Amino acid sequence: MLKDYFKGIWQDRYILLSLVNKDLQLKYRRSALGVAWAILTPLGLVLIIGSVYSIIFGADPKVFIPALFAGLNPWLFINIAADGGTMSFIGAEGYLKQTTVNAQIFPVRVVMGGFINLLYSILAFFAVYLFLQPQLFGPKMLMMFPGLIIMFVFAVSLANISAVLNLNARDYQPLQSLILQGLFYVTPIIYEPSMLAAKGFAIVYQINPIYYILEVVRTPMLGRELPTWDVYVIAIAITVVLFFISVKLVMKTKKGIAFKL
């Protein structure tokens, strides 16, 4: 099953790349700044939220803004994967009813587009960070890359699952977006995990799978310290289990998918 899944993606790799490329081109079509928006959008968002929260919480913007930046953009990526996943099969109806292209490439298409945007936003992050905290740059930051791989696979799993569930019940999409909005507030993104812990609610993020996935990218990016090994173990375990489940679902749905569209 897993072999068939990857074989199909490999077989249609050119289609996948061409679709991702097209998605990115279309996103910034007819805009004067073009792809620069991929950098400007996260930058602007973080500056706005960062300034407001620095005033309200009295946090040091030099520390707070990068921490927010490093958490918010990976969060947005996960969001795009889960939300975009819901329409990935439905939106590919024309292809799936017209050709025998492998259906599993469509959730991956959404994730790859989001991932490239994430990489742009990370570039923007480092540009800001270099300006704010140049002394923190060091080899620890390289651990960001294994973290990004874990996050990518996690996002593919989410996109797969939401693609399958939404194909079977269109109620899934609004439900999921509600859950994601809720998760945004219970996940330590706009505040530090320690703030929850100080109030005795550490359990709230400790049982939140997304917290671990964010940690393996966010913490190395900030360059101060690395996540503890148990964070890695949990993040990898969640990702592997979820990925298996999602591939099973996709491959089961793939047979006769044209009937369901």
Next chain:
Amino acid sequence: MSIIKLEDVNLIFKVWREKRIKNILIPGSKKFNDFDKDGTIHAIRDMNLTINEGERLAIIGHNGAGKSTFLKMVSGIYPPTSGSLTVEGRISSMFELATGFEMESNGWDNIYLRGLMLGETPDSIKAKMSEIAEFSELGEFLNMPVKYYSSGMFVRLAFSISTAIHPDILLLDEVVAAGDAAFLSKANQRMKEMVEISKIMVLVTHAMDSAVEMCNRCIWMERGSIVMDGDPKDVTKAYIKSMV
């Protein structure tokens, strides 16, 4: 060796029922919709058919007889519900119009993408791009996003791509008819050439002339079953007779 072989093939569609809480809470709110009593459509019934190399098969029959479903099943888009279906050979196909195109992209990008989906590699499809463009006669329009295309232009584009890739098996649904007269005669010419290149052709058509002219075998389908199978002249004659 190319072959299409069906043994006792059945294909049953499930019709997705619209389930809403409203219909449970308010009895009778669904009275206009009793399509969902059963929820299945038996599109292909116990079909046995062998199409060998060199055969150009025309499929005729009323709308809803299962002709297009048959083509999609052979191409692998719909798996049969029961029975065995063997298809050997590379397939190229053309079904509904204007689906499976990237609406915001221009004609060139769509040629590339559709070519890939029909099994070409980036190099092989790039090599055929100019030939496809020339055959379609779309010229400058190819630089335009396809969302501005008319249905005739979609036919030109889709037909040019599907027939440019030299398949073993060519499956065509009756869509060419949306092209203008000049393109029609050109398309007919192309199909005649294809017959020599491709080993098997299956054409769903409502034009009895093309069935007789282009094909050497014809089946008449009704409600998912084959009513008659034989020489195009005889089958089309019987079909027309039944309608009068």
